[in-house]
Amino acid sequence: MTRVVFASADPNSSDIRAVEVDMSTDLGTLELPAPVLTASGCAAAGKELDQFFDITELGAIVTKSVMLKPRSGRATPRMAETPSGMLNSIGLQGPGIDQFIEHDLAWLAQRGARTIVSIAGGSVDEYAKLAQRLRNVPGVAGLEVNISCPNVENRGQVFACHAGTAAQVVQAVKRFADPKMPILAKLSPDVTDIAEIADAVVRAGATGISVMNTTLGMVIDLDSMRPALAGVTGGLSGPAIRPIAVRCVWQIRQALPHIPILGMGGIRSGEDALQFILAGANAVSIGTVIFNDPSAPLRIQEELAQALAIRGFTSVSEAVSFAHRSATAEVGVEVSEEDQDGQ
Numbered sequence: 001m002t003r004v005v006f007a008s009a010d011p012n013s014s015d016i017r018a019v020e021v022d023m024s025t026d027l028g029t030l031e032l033p034a035p036v037l038t039a040s041g042c043a044a045a046g047k048e049l050d051q052f053f054d055i056t057e058l059g060a061i062v063t064k065s066v067m068l069k070p071r072s073g074r075a076t077p078r079m080a081e082t083p084s085g086m087l088n089s090i091g092l093q094g095p096g097i098d099q100f101i102e103h104d105l106a107w108l109a110q111r112g113a114r115t116i117v118s119i120a121g122g123s124v125d126e127y128a129k130l131a132q133r134l135r136n137v138p139g140v141a142g143l144e145v146n147i148s149c150p151n152v153e154n155r156g157q158v159f160a161c162h163a164g165t166a167a168q169v170v171q172a173v174k175r176f177a178d179p180k181m182p183i184l185a186k187l188s189p190d191v192t193d194i195a196e197i198a199d200a201v202v203r204a205g206a207t208g209i210s211v212m213n214t215t216l217g218m219v220i221d222l223d224s225m226r227p228a229l230a231g232v233t234g235g236l237s238g239p240a241i242r243p244i245a246v247r248c249v250w251q252i253r254q255a256l257p258h259i260p261i262l263g264m265g266g267i268r269s270g271e272d273a274l275q276f277i278l279a280g281a282n283a284v285s286i287g288t289v290i291f292n293d294p295s296a297p298l299r300i301q302e303e304l305a306q307a308l309a310i311r312g313f314t315s316v317s318e319a320v321s322f323a324h325r326s327a328t329a330e331v332g333v334e335v336s337e338e339d340q341d342g343q
Contacts, residue, residue, distance in 0.1 A: 003021075023035060025283050029180065029207065030116075030207075034057065034059040037059045037328050038285060045107065051324070056111065060114040063100075071096070082217065085239060086288060087217050088293075102177050116144050124172050130173075140178075145169060157166075162215070169185075174204065186209075189211075197254070208262065215244060253278065264276075273304045
């Protein structure tokens with residue numbers, strides 16, 4: 001339980017209240033003491049953040065996506081600022097799964113952090129091998145399957161943009177992962193119907209959904225009059241994408257009422273995080289804001305507790321999908337009034 005102290009919203013009142021808020025939540029079989037996690041790719045494996053706050057106070061650390069082999073990433077420049085956000089074209093730079101297990105995962109386990117390992121591959125077979133490699137490795141609390149990667153077996157198309165290929169990846173991971181391991185499929189917003197993709201990966205065995213990944217963007221350098229990124233396009237993140245991310249969470253929750261959702265995209269405050277939870281997220285991941293405020297995940301978690309308490313919630317679970325229930329109630333009232341008019 002988190003103790004929250006706040007003043008009355010009435011400007012004429014000096015009332016100070018102290019309430020307890022249960023911040024625990026779950027992502028399927030993965031029980032978390034808090035609803036705020038890091039987002040993959042924005043804090044490596046969490047070691048850099050531990051100098052700013054105790055990372056074990058978060059719900060979990062979601063690692064940077066790891067691949068089978070070491071990867072140097074794309075050529076530079078590979079980052080560009082945008083209004084209310086940034087573009088990145090890093091290219092999944094990383095040490096490969098063996099070095100990751102030996103160093104990053106070992107450190108996280110020793111530190112006592114709950115760890116969700118993000119995995120990425122260029123083929124279905126690579127995802128399967130990663131899941132198998134992580135099977136029974138100590139310290140892994142769950143897998144986030146980053147399917148927003150090019151499918152090298154299919155002309156570079158992205159797995160997450162097609163229900164069939166997205167399902168194939170998840171099915172392979174499910175087959176080779178620990179049977180008790182929670183599997184979250186991370187989806188791209190660059191699709192016509194994200195609920196359709198979500199339904200496909202859940203049918204293929206995903207425990208829950210991580211939504212959303214970056215959306216594709218581009219910047220032109222006016223001095224060179226060429227693309228600012230060496231890779232031409234990049235993933236847009238930051239506050240600019242938050243309304244899109246909230247919409248994605250809402251649509252998936254409407255289509256899949258009981259599936260765990262990890263929401264993310266441009267969250268900078270506790271009130272931002274609360275929007276995701278009200279829209280249907282069971283927990284949230286914090287990403288881009290970390291670059292200018294490394295203590296942001298814990299700050300946002302504390303602000304979220306206060307935002308919940310101010311609105312009368314005594315737990316995170318009470319707030320999950322609350323906006324859907326409110327909307328349904330309002331529609332119900334309107335229909336009832338129309339019926340009465342018809343009589």
